[in-house]
Amino acid sequence: REQRRRLLDVASRFPLPSGCRFSYGTAGFRADGATMAPAVCRAGILAALRSVKLAGAAVGIVITASHNPVGDNGVKIADPDGGMMAQHWEPFADALANAPDPDALLQLVLQFAKDEGISLGGHHTAQVLLGRDTRPTGEYLLDAALQGINAIVGAHAIDMGILTTPQLHWMVRSKNKGIKASESDYFTQLIDSFSRHMLELVPKDKGGDELAKKLIVDGANGIGGVKLEQIKAELSGIDINVRNSGKEGEGILNHMCGADFVQKERVTPHGFSPEDVGVRCASLDGDADRLVYFRMSSASDNKVDLVDGDKILSLFALFIREQLDIINNNGSQVNKSMPARLGIVQTAYANGASTQFLKNHGLEVVFTPTGVKYLHKKALEYDIGIYFEANGHGTIVFSEDFLSQLQSLSNELSSDAANGSAQYRAAMRLMAASQLINQAVGDALSGLLLVEAILQYKGWSFQNWCELYSDLPSRQLKVKVIDRSSIVTTEAETKVSQPSSLQELIDKETANCAHGRCFVRPSGTEDVVRVYAEASTQVEADSLARSVAHHVE
Ligand code: 16G
Ligand code: ZN
Secondary structure, three states: OHHHHHHHHHHHHOOOOOOOOOOOOEOEEEEEHHHOHHHHHHHHHHHHHHHHHOOOOEEEEEEOOOOOOOOEEEEEEEOOOOOEOOHHHHHHHHHHHOOOOHHHHHHHHHHHHHHOOOOOOOOOOEEEEEEEOOOOOHHHHHHHHHHHHHOOOOEEEEEEEEOOHHHHHHHHHHHHHOOOOOHHHHHHHHHHHHHHHHHHHOOHHHOOOHHHHEEEEEOOOOHHHHHHHHHHHHOOOOEEEEEOOOOOOOOOOOOOOOHHHHHHHOEOOOOOOHHHOOOOEEEEOOOOOOEEEEEEOOOOOOEEEEEOHHHHHHHHHHHHHHHHHHHHOOOOOOOOOOOOOEEEEEOOOOOHHHHHHHHHOOOEEEEOOOOHHHHHHHHOOOOEEEEEOOOOOEEEEEOHHHHHHHHHHHHHHHHHHHOOOHHHHHHHHHHHHHHHOOOOOOOHHHHHHHHHHHHHHHOOOHHHHHOOOOOOOEEEEEEOOOOHHHOEEEOOOOEEEEOOOHHHHHHHHHHOOOOOEEEEEEOOOOOOEEEEEEOOOHHHHHHHHHHHHHHHO
């Protein structure tokens, strides 16, 4: 039949090179860009099948390798809600990517379709939106994805062009909600909700001086800087200067720049000079789904004061908590209250000082394993869930139920001539935040605008933000082992369950340090075991990490 023929054809056009082994991992398939075509083509087949299974709802494919070197590339799939592909399809993704020949591939698809109750070749439809970053292998891999999608009868591919990863996730989500989903719709939403914050919702006495308005953004020579250049003139109240914008001659993608570099190395990215000392700076990663802030501390060395994902999380959490408190404890005539469950989600990499800070402010903090798919899912359990990884990936999610309550509260308050009351304004701030922040996935551009809006609202300098708490000194090490899967973790990766003696050794080492905390986990993206240690001094953190690494070897 037609369906069989198409699958056999496409599989023979993209033979799997011998010795290649793909694993869907924490964030899709990733490898040297030149070797990725077979895996990307098969991801195209997979995405089309996913859409058929979900009654033709739009599914997304992003071609990117995020913060990895320019020669790498990768592919991941977004589900109709704009989140990561449902985890129970990952084993099939792996099997499909590694099917050795066209026949094996066909059999796998037929069997899987049968198991999942997907009827192929019938009168179904499927649609897949595609986006890619600026990598040189992007266009070639896009073509492989298109061929994969077209191998499923009835599937329709829509190329959305060169985008940030979160833009594509946003488009998939919007399309399935029946909202307009083009790039200009995305920009309009960001610009409008940001302007609302800055012009209407910031107290009038907190206009901010020139330095407060100035922001330098390291675009990692990726797609985020390009998009920011397109909209920055329309952003009222901030004066943005983009470095490493990806323009010809500015430098190489992610090389000595970007959020991953700044967060791990804690030094100034390429393209900054002593003139920038003291100015508030932000850094995006290559596909603009991670955000960190920093400030050059002095002209004499390249060290930075870092504001990582944990501190962005803390800023967001305080802001949301404050608005909820205003709404609920205002004692206004209207006397409406809105109990809301606010949840903060972190991973074991969150600095212990941030967790303590959040708990001291009465916030509920929970932990999940590393990887956005775990954090996001947990955050969805709350009325408002805020999640961040220390590396700068995170966002805020609002439940539909909460948003509709908020809507009716603000309707009531405004018609009661209470317009302009503190309670009404707090409700409007929450509403604007829910429209500004990308609820599909962490988004450096929308995150950055929310940070800027909150700093203005609070009248805070970078220094005020930095001083929320001081990070405990920490150290990360990688250990090469023969088989990283021999280490199995539990309790959100904070404890080792196998090999059984390892946790005892870690506990013993940790007990020797003041404020000591240490865990090990197999990486989901590299062939290594990672060790993380923190303690009250850098010397102790270093030595704790080293001795535990020794036990892992
Ligand atoms: C991926 C994850 C990131 C995680 C990192 C951990 C997504 C979109 N990205 O980049 O969240 O922090 O992997 O890498 O989920 P590791 O397993 O090598 O430590
Ligand atoms: Zn990224």
